[in-house]
Amino acid sequence: MSTRTETPPAGPAAPEPPRVLPETRWRAAEERHRARVDALVAGHLARRERGEKHPVEDFLFTYYSHKPAQLRRWHPGAGTVLAGCSADGLRWYRPATEWRDGADGAVLDVEAFLAKKASTAGFVLRLLRSVQGRPAHLGCFGLHEWAMAYRAGQGGVRHSAVPLRLGPEGTDAVVESHRISCSHFDAFRFFTPEARPLNRLTPTRETQTELDQPGCLHANMDLYKWSYKLTPLVPAELVADCFELARDIRELDMRASPYDLSGHGYEPVRIETAEGKAAYLEAQRGFAERARALRARLIGVLAAVEPLLG
Structure with missing residues:
Protein backbone atom coordinates (compact mmCIF):
# COMPACT_ATOMS: atom_id res chain seq x y z
CA MET A 1 0.00 0.00 0.00
CA SER A 2 1.48 3.30 -1.09
CA THR A 3 1.80 6.10 1.42
CA ARG A 4 2.85 8.69 -1.16
CA THR A 5 0.93 11.93 -0.84
CA GLU A 6 -0.07 13.84 -3.92
CA THR A 7 1.45 17.26 -4.33
CA PRO A 8 -1.32 19.76 -4.90
CA PRO A 9 -1.11 21.58 -8.20
CA ALA A 10 0.67 24.88 -8.06
CA GLY A 11 -1.51 27.93 -8.08
CA PRO A 12 -0.91 30.92 -10.32
CA ALA A 13 2.48 32.47 -9.91
CA ALA A 14 2.58 35.59 -7.80
CA PRO A 15 3.21 38.73 -9.83
CA GLU A 16 6.78 39.92 -9.92
CA PRO A 17 7.36 42.76 -7.46
CA PRO A 18 8.18 45.99 -9.26
CA ARG A 19 11.71 47.27 -9.33
CA VAL A 20 12.30 50.50 -7.47
CA LEU A 21 14.33 53.22 -9.18
CA PRO A 22 15.94 55.69 -6.78
CA GLU A 23 15.11 59.26 -7.64
CA THR A 24 18.66 60.11 -8.71
CA ARG A 25 18.65 57.23 -11.22
CA TRP A 26 15.29 57.88 -12.85
CA ARG A 27 15.89 61.60 -13.06
CA ALA A 28 19.20 60.91 -14.82
CA ALA A 29 17.44 58.54 -17.23
CA GLU A 30 14.78 61.16 -17.86
CA GLU A 31 17.43 63.80 -18.59
CA ARG A 32 19.29 61.50 -21.02
CA HIS A 33 16.06 60.77 -22.86
CA ARG A 34 15.15 64.43 -23.16
CA ALA A 35 18.60 65.33 -24.48
CA ARG A 36 18.40 62.52 -27.04
CA VAL A 37 14.98 63.61 -28.30
CA ASP A 38 15.96 67.27 -28.34
CA ALA A 39 18.78 66.42 -30.75
CA LEU A 40 16.45 64.35 -32.93
CA VAL A 41 13.76 67.01 -33.30
CA ALA A 42 15.86 70.19 -33.23
CA GLY A 43 15.83 70.63 -37.01
CA HIS A 44 12.08 70.16 -37.28
CA LEU A 45 11.37 72.62 -34.48
CA ALA A 46 13.68 75.25 -35.97
CA ARG A 47 12.02 74.94 -39.38
CA ARG A 48 8.58 75.08 -37.80
CA GLU A 49 9.54 78.30 -36.04
CA ARG A 50 10.59 79.75 -39.43
CA GLY A 51 7.47 78.46 -41.19
CA GLU A 52 9.51 76.16 -43.45
CA LYS A 53 8.30 72.78 -44.70
CA HIS A 54 10.48 69.72 -45.33
CA PRO A 55 9.37 66.97 -47.75
CA VAL A 56 11.20 64.21 -45.86
CA GLU A 57 11.29 64.96 -42.14
CA ASP A 58 7.89 66.62 -41.69
CA PHE A 59 6.24 63.26 -42.37
CA LEU A 60 7.23 62.06 -38.91
CA PHE A 61 5.19 64.86 -37.33
CA THR A 62 2.30 65.17 -39.80
CA TYR A 63 1.40 61.63 -40.81
CA TYR A 64 2.25 60.40 -37.31
CA SER A 65 0.32 62.21 -34.57
CA HIS A 66 2.91 62.07 -31.77
CA LYS A 67 4.18 65.57 -31.06
CA PRO A 68 7.81 66.39 -30.20
CA ALA A 69 6.80 67.34 -26.65
CA GLN A 70 5.11 63.95 -26.22
CA LEU A 71 8.12 62.11 -27.61
CA ARG A 72 10.27 64.01 -25.12
CA ARG A 73 8.37 62.74 -22.06
CA TRP A 74 10.13 59.91 -20.29
CA HIS A 75 8.34 56.84 -18.97
CA PRO A 76 9.95 53.70 -17.55
CA GLY A 77 7.17 51.33 -18.65
CA ALA A 78 5.29 48.86 -16.49
CA GLY A 79 6.59 47.45 -13.23
CA THR A 80 8.90 50.28 -12.17
CA VAL A 81 8.36 52.40 -9.09
CA LEU A 82 9.73 55.92 -9.36
CA ALA A 83 10.94 56.65 -5.85
CA GLY A 84 10.33 60.18 -4.64
CA CYS A 85 7.83 60.87 -7.43
CA SER A 86 4.27 61.96 -6.81
CA ALA A 87 1.55 60.42 -8.99
CA ASP A 88 -0.44 63.66 -8.83
CA GLY A 89 -0.91 65.03 -12.33
CA LEU A 90 0.68 61.98 -14.00
CA ARG A 91 -1.90 60.29 -16.20
CA TRP A 92 -2.07 56.51 -15.79
CA TYR A 93 0.13 56.54 -12.66
CA ARG A 94 -0.87 55.81 -9.08
CA PRO A 95 0.88 56.10 -5.71
CA ALA A 96 3.14 53.16 -4.92
CA THR A 97 3.48 53.56 -1.17
CA GLU A 98 2.90 49.83 -0.54
CA TRP A 99 6.30 49.11 -2.08
CA ARG A 100 8.05 52.11 -0.57
CA ASP A 101 7.39 51.60 3.14
CA GLY A 102 5.21 54.69 3.21
CA ALA A 103 7.65 56.84 1.23
CA ASP A 104 6.55 58.74 -1.89
CA GLY A 105 6.61 56.81 -5.12
CA ALA A 106 4.62 56.44 -8.35
CA VAL A 107 4.03 53.41 -10.56
CA LEU A 108 2.17 52.88 -13.83
CA ASP A 109 -1.38 51.70 -13.19
CA VAL A 110 -1.38 48.97 -15.81
CA GLU A 111 -4.91 47.79 -15.01
CA ALA A 112 -6.35 51.29 -15.45
CA PHE A 113 -4.41 51.87 -18.67
CA LEU A 114 -5.54 48.58 -20.21
CA ALA A 115 -9.13 49.17 -19.16
CA LYS A 116 -9.05 51.85 -21.86
CA LYS A 117 -6.41 50.45 -24.23
CA ALA A 118 -6.88 46.65 -24.15
CA SER A 119 -8.45 46.53 -27.62
CA THR A 120 -5.60 48.49 -29.19
CA ALA A 121 -2.95 46.53 -27.32
CA GLY A 122 -4.52 43.22 -28.31
CA PHE A 123 -4.67 44.19 -31.98
CA VAL A 124 -1.08 45.42 -31.97
CA LEU A 125 0.17 42.25 -30.28
CA ARG A 126 -1.60 40.05 -32.85
CA LEU A 127 -0.27 42.16 -35.72
CA LEU A 128 3.32 42.20 -34.46
Whole structure:
Protein backbone atom coordinates (compact mmCIF):
# COMPACT_ATOMS: atom_id res chain seq x y z
CA MET A 1 0.00 0.00 0.00
CA SER A 2 1.48 3.30 -1.09
CA THR A 3 1.80 6.10 1.42
CA ARG A 4 2.85 8.69 -1.16
CA THR A 5 0.93 11.93 -0.84
CA GLU A 6 -0.07 13.84 -3.92
CA THR A 7 1.45 17.26 -4.33
CA PRO A 8 -1.32 19.76 -4.90
CA PRO A 9 -1.11 21.58 -8.20
CA ALA A 10 0.67 24.88 -8.06
CA GLY A 11 -1.51 27.93 -8.08
CA PRO A 12 -0.91 30.92 -10.32
CA ALA A 13 2.48 32.47 -9.91
CA ALA A 14 2.58 35.59 -7.80
CA PRO A 15 3.21 38.73 -9.83
CA GLU A 16 6.78 39.92 -9.92
CA PRO A 17 7.36 42.76 -7.46
CA PRO A 18 8.18 45.99 -9.26
CA ARG A 19 11.71 47.27 -9.33
CA VAL A 20 12.30 50.50 -7.47
CA LEU A 21 14.33 53.22 -9.18
CA PRO A 22 15.94 55.69 -6.78
CA GLU A 23 15.11 59.26 -7.64
CA THR A 24 18.66 60.11 -8.71
CA ARG A 25 18.65 57.23 -11.22
CA TRP A 26 15.29 57.88 -12.85
CA ARG A 27 15.89 61.60 -13.06
CA ALA A 28 19.20 60.91 -14.82
CA ALA A 29 17.44 58.54 -17.23
CA GLU A 30 14.78 61.16 -17.86
CA GLU A 31 17.43 63.80 -18.59
CA ARG A 32 19.29 61.50 -21.02
CA HIS A 33 16.06 60.77 -22.86
CA ARG A 34 15.15 64.43 -23.16
CA ALA A 35 18.60 65.33 -24.48
CA ARG A 36 18.40 62.52 -27.04
CA VAL A 37 14.98 63.61 -28.30
CA ASP A 38 15.96 67.27 -28.34
CA ALA A 39 18.78 66.42 -30.75
CA LEU A 40 16.45 64.35 -32.93
CA VAL A 41 13.76 67.01 -33.30
CA ALA A 42 15.86 70.19 -33.23
CA GLY A 43 15.83 70.63 -37.01
CA HIS A 44 12.08 70.16 -37.28
CA LEU A 45 11.37 72.62 -34.48
CA ALA A 46 13.68 75.25 -35.97
CA ARG A 47 12.02 74.94 -39.38
CA ARG A 48 8.58 75.08 -37.80
CA GLU A 49 9.54 78.30 -36.04
CA ARG A 50 10.59 79.75 -39.43
CA GLY A 51 7.47 78.46 -41.19
CA GLU A 52 9.51 76.16 -43.45
CA LYS A 53 8.30 72.78 -44.70
CA HIS A 54 10.48 69.72 -45.33
CA PRO A 55 9.37 66.97 -47.75
CA VAL A 56 11.20 64.21 -45.86
CA GLU A 57 11.29 64.96 -42.14
CA ASP A 58 7.89 66.62 -41.69
CA PHE A 59 6.24 63.26 -42.37
CA LEU A 60 7.23 62.06 -38.91
CA PHE A 61 5.19 64.86 -37.33
CA THR A 62 2.30 65.17 -39.80
CA TYR A 63 1.40 61.63 -40.81
CA TYR A 64 2.25 60.40 -37.31
CA SER A 65 0.32 62.21 -34.57
CA HIS A 66 2.91 62.07 -31.77
CA LYS A 67 4.18 65.57 -31.06
CA PRO A 68 7.81 66.39 -30.20
CA ALA A 69 6.80 67.34 -26.65
CA GLN A 70 5.11 63.95 -26.22
CA LEU A 71 8.12 62.11 -27.61
CA ARG A 72 10.27 64.01 -25.12
CA ARG A 73 8.37 62.74 -22.06
CA TRP A 74 10.13 59.91 -20.29
CA HIS A 75 8.34 56.84 -18.97
CA PRO A 76 9.95 53.70 -17.55
CA GLY A 77 7.17 51.33 -18.65
CA ALA A 78 5.29 48.86 -16.49
CA GLY A 79 6.59 47.45 -13.23
CA THR A 80 8.90 50.28 -12.17
CA VAL A 81 8.36 52.40 -9.09
CA LEU A 82 9.73 55.92 -9.36
CA ALA A 83 10.94 56.65 -5.85
CA GLY A 84 10.33 60.18 -4.64
CA CYS A 85 7.83 60.87 -7.43
CA SER A 86 4.27 61.96 -6.81
CA ALA A 87 1.55 60.42 -8.99
CA ASP A 88 -0.44 63.66 -8.83
CA GLY A 89 -0.91 65.03 -12.33
CA LEU A 90 0.68 61.98 -14.00
CA ARG A 91 -1.90 60.29 -16.20
CA TRP A 92 -2.07 56.51 -15.79
CA TYR A 93 0.13 56.54 -12.66
CA ARG A 94 -0.87 55.81 -9.08
CA PRO A 95 0.88 56.10 -5.71
CA ALA A 96 3.14 53.16 -4.92
CA THR A 97 3.48 53.56 -1.17
CA GLU A 98 2.90 49.83 -0.54
CA TRP A 99 6.30 49.11 -2.08
CA ARG A 100 8.05 52.11 -0.57
CA ASP A 101 7.39 51.60 3.14
CA GLY A 102 5.21 54.69 3.21
CA ALA A 103 7.65 56.84 1.23
CA ASP A 104 6.55 58.74 -1.89
CA GLY A 105 6.61 56.81 -5.12
CA ALA A 106 4.62 56.44 -8.35
CA VAL A 107 4.03 53.41 -10.56
CA LEU A 108 2.17 52.88 -13.83
CA ASP A 109 -1.38 51.70 -13.19
CA VAL A 110 -1.38 48.97 -15.81
CA GLU A 111 -4.91 47.79 -15.01
CA ALA A 112 -6.35 51.29 -15.45
CA PHE A 113 -4.41 51.87 -18.67
CA LEU A 114 -5.54 48.58 -20.21
CA ALA A 115 -9.13 49.17 -19.16
CA LYS A 116 -9.05 51.85 -21.86
CA LYS A 117 -6.41 50.45 -24.23
CA ALA A 118 -6.88 46.65 -24.15
CA SER A 119 -8.45 46.53 -27.62
CA THR A 120 -5.60 48.49 -29.19
CA ALA A 121 -2.95 46.53 -27.32
CA GLY A 122 -4.52 43.22 -28.31
CA PHE A 123 -4.67 44.19 -31.98
CA VAL A 124 -1.08 45.42 -31.97
CA LEU A 125 0.17 42.25 -30.28
CA ARG A 126 -1.60 40.05 -32.85
CA LEU A 127 -0.27 42.16 -35.72
CA LEU A 128 3.32 42.20 -34.46
CA ARG A 129 3.35 38.45 -33.85
CA SER A 130 1.95 37.80 -37.32
CA VAL A 131 4.57 40.00 -38.97
CA GLN A 132 7.42 38.60 -36.85
CA GLY A 133 6.53 35.07 -37.88
CA ARG A 134 6.79 35.74 -41.63
CA PRO A 135 9.81 35.83 -43.92
CA ALA A 136 10.79 39.25 -45.20
CA HIS A 137 9.79 39.89 -48.82
CA LEU A 138 12.27 42.31 -50.33
CA GLY A 139 12.51 43.89 -53.74
CA CYS A 140 9.49 46.21 -53.84
CA PHE A 141 12.01 48.98 -54.66
CA GLY A 142 9.86 51.70 -53.15
CA LEU A 143 7.46 51.69 -56.08
CA HIS A 144 4.59 52.67 -53.79
CA GLU A 145 5.79 56.28 -53.96
CA TRP A 146 5.88 56.09 -57.75
CA ALA A 147 2.37 54.65 -57.80
CA MET A 148 1.19 57.63 -55.75
CA ALA A 149 2.38 59.90 -58.58
CA TYR A 150 1.30 57.74 -61.52
CA ARG A 151 -0.53 59.75 -64.20
CA ALA A 152 -0.96 62.61 -61.75
CA GLY A 153 1.26 65.08 -63.60
CA GLN A 154 3.47 67.46 -61.65
CA GLY A 155 0.59 69.41 -60.13
CA GLY A 156 -1.33 66.43 -58.77
CA VAL A 157 1.43 64.69 -56.84
CA ARG A 158 1.63 64.63 -53.04
CA HIS A 159 4.89 66.61 -52.90
CA SER A 160 4.23 69.20 -55.58
CA ALA A 161 6.76 71.62 -54.04
CA VAL A 162 9.62 69.46 -55.36
CA PRO A 163 10.01 68.36 -59.00
CA LEU A 164 9.69 64.84 -60.32
CA ARG A 165 13.18 63.58 -61.07
CA LEU A 166 12.22 62.00 -64.41
CA GLY A 167 9.25 64.23 -65.13
CA PRO A 168 5.63 63.01 -65.32
CA GLU A 169 6.13 60.87 -68.42
CA GLY A 170 9.32 59.27 -67.10
CA THR A 171 7.64 58.56 -63.77
CA ASP A 172 4.72 56.84 -65.50
CA ALA A 173 7.13 54.78 -67.61
CA VAL A 174 8.91 53.44 -64.51
CA VAL A 175 5.60 52.34 -63.00
CA GLU A 176 4.51 50.65 -66.21
CA SER A 177 7.79 48.76 -66.60
CA HIS A 178 7.73 47.19 -63.12
CA ARG A 179 5.56 44.80 -61.16
CA ILE A 180 4.09 46.53 -58.13
CA SER A 181 3.50 44.35 -55.07
CA CYS A 182 2.62 46.71 -52.24
CA SER A 183 1.19 44.83 -49.25
CA HIS A 184 0.68 47.75 -46.86
CA PHE A 185 -2.76 49.33 -46.78
CA ASP A 186 -1.59 52.74 -45.54
CA ALA A 187 0.66 53.03 -48.58
CA PHE A 188 -1.76 51.48 -51.06
CA ARG A 189 -4.59 53.83 -50.09
CA PHE A 190 -2.60 56.78 -51.49
CA PHE A 191 -2.10 55.19 -54.93
CA THR A 192 -3.68 57.16 -57.75
CA PRO A 193 -6.86 55.57 -59.15
CA GLU A 194 -4.94 54.62 -62.29
CA ALA A 195 -2.21 52.86 -60.28
CA ARG A 196 -4.43 50.75 -58.04
CA PRO A 197 -5.27 48.09 -60.67
CA LEU A 198 -1.53 47.67 -61.35
CA ASN A 199 -0.84 46.41 -57.81
CA ARG A 200 -0.72 42.62 -57.47
CA LEU A 201 -2.48 42.87 -54.09
CA THR A 202 -5.49 44.75 -52.76
CA PRO A 203 -4.63 45.39 -49.11
CA THR A 204 -7.38 46.56 -46.77
CA ARG A 205 -7.48 47.50 -43.11
CA GLU A 206 -9.21 44.18 -42.42
CA THR A 207 -6.41 42.16 -44.08
CA GLN A 208 -3.56 44.05 -42.40
CA THR A 209 -2.63 41.22 -40.03
CA GLU A 210 -2.58 38.83 -43.01
CA LEU A 211 -0.56 40.96 -45.42
CA ASP A 212 1.88 43.11 -43.43
CA GLN A 213 5.36 41.62 -43.68
CA PRO A 214 8.76 42.37 -42.12
CA GLY A 215 10.47 43.58 -45.29
CA CYS A 216 7.95 46.37 -45.84
CA LEU A 217 9.36 49.82 -45.13
CA HIS A 218 6.02 51.22 -44.05
CA ALA A 219 5.19 48.29 -41.76
CA ASN A 220 8.56 48.81 -40.10
CA MET A 221 8.07 52.57 -39.81
CA ASP A 222 4.76 51.86 -38.10
CA LEU A 223 6.56 50.30 -35.16
CA TYR A 224 6.88 53.92 -34.07
CA LYS A 225 3.12 54.40 -34.32
CA TRP A 226 2.33 51.27 -32.32
CA SER A 227 4.87 52.13 -29.64
CA TYR A 228 3.63 55.69 -29.02
CA LYS A 229 -0.03 54.65 -29.14
CA LEU A 230 0.74 52.41 -26.16
CA THR A 231 2.72 54.97 -24.18
CA PRO A 232 3.32 54.95 -21.18
CA LEU A 233 3.09 51.15 -21.12
CA VAL A 234 5.95 51.11 -23.65
CA PRO A 235 9.18 52.54 -22.20
CA ALA A 236 10.22 55.90 -23.64
CA GLU A 237 13.60 54.59 -24.79
CA LEU A 238 11.87 51.99 -26.98
CA VAL A 239 9.57 54.64 -28.46
CA ALA A 240 12.64 56.75 -29.30
CA ASP A 241 14.40 53.75 -30.85
CA CYS A 242 11.34 53.19 -33.06
CA PHE A 243 11.30 56.89 -33.96
CA GLU A 244 14.93 56.71 -35.09
CA LEU A 245 14.17 53.69 -37.24
CA ALA A 246 11.19 55.46 -38.81
CA ARG A 247 13.32 58.55 -39.48
CA ASP A 248 16.02 56.52 -41.22
CA ILE A 249 13.50 54.53 -43.26
CA ARG A 250 11.72 57.70 -44.32
CA GLU A 251 14.97 59.00 -45.79
CA LEU A 252 15.40 55.89 -47.94
CA ASP A 253 11.71 55.98 -48.84
CA MET A 254 12.06 59.45 -50.30
CA ARG A 255 15.51 59.02 -51.81
CA ALA A 256 14.10 56.07 -53.78
CA SER A 257 10.96 58.03 -54.72
CA PRO A 258 10.34 59.81 -58.03
CA TYR A 259 11.08 63.20 -56.48
CA ASP A 260 14.21 65.28 -57.01
CA LEU A 261 15.34 66.10 -53.48
CA SER A 262 18.83 67.28 -54.36
CA GLY A 263 17.87 70.77 -53.22
CA HIS A 264 17.42 69.33 -49.72
CA GLY A 265 20.75 67.49 -49.78
CA TYR A 266 19.52 63.99 -50.67
CA GLU A 267 21.17 61.89 -53.35
CA PRO A 268 18.62 59.73 -55.20
CA VAL A 269 18.53 55.95 -55.05
CA ARG A 270 17.81 55.38 -58.74
CA ILE A 271 15.61 52.29 -58.47
CA GLU A 272 15.04 52.36 -62.24
CA THR A 273 18.65 51.13 -62.62
CA ALA A 274 20.33 47.87 -61.59
CA GLU A 275 22.72 49.74 -59.30
CA GLY A 276 19.87 51.57 -57.62
CA LYS A 277 17.93 48.37 -57.08
CA ALA A 278 20.96 46.73 -55.44
CA ALA A 279 21.43 49.72 -53.11
CA TYR A 280 17.76 49.69 -52.18
CA LEU A 281 17.79 45.96 -51.44
CA GLU A 282 20.81 46.27 -49.18
CA ALA A 283 19.26 49.12 -47.19
CA GLN A 284 15.88 47.38 -47.02
CA ARG A 285 17.48 44.23 -45.63
CA GLY A 286 19.27 46.24 -42.94
CA PHE A 287 16.06 47.97 -41.91
CA ALA A 288 14.25 44.63 -41.71
CA GLU A 289 16.90 43.37 -39.27
CA ARG A 290 16.66 46.49 -37.11
CA ALA A 291 12.88 46.29 -37.13
CA ARG A 292 12.88 42.62 -36.15
CA ALA A 293 14.81 43.44 -32.95
CA LEU A 294 12.52 46.36 -32.07
CA ARG A 295 9.41 44.33 -32.87
CA ALA A 296 10.60 41.59 -30.51
CA ARG A 297 10.98 44.15 -27.73
CA LEU A 298 7.47 45.51 -28.33
CA ILE A 299 6.05 42.01 -28.36
CA GLY A 300 7.80 41.38 -25.03
CA VAL A 301 6.20 44.46 -23.46
CA LEU A 302 2.71 43.42 -24.61
CA ALA A 303 3.14 39.72 -23.88
CA ALA A 304 3.90 40.60 -20.26
CA VAL A 305 0.39 42.05 -19.87
CA GLU A 306 -1.40 39.63 -22.19
CA PRO A 307 -3.55 38.11 -19.40
CA LEU A 308 -5.13 41.55 -18.97
CA LEU A 309 -6.06 41.96 -22.63
CA GLY A 310 -9.16 39.77 -22.40
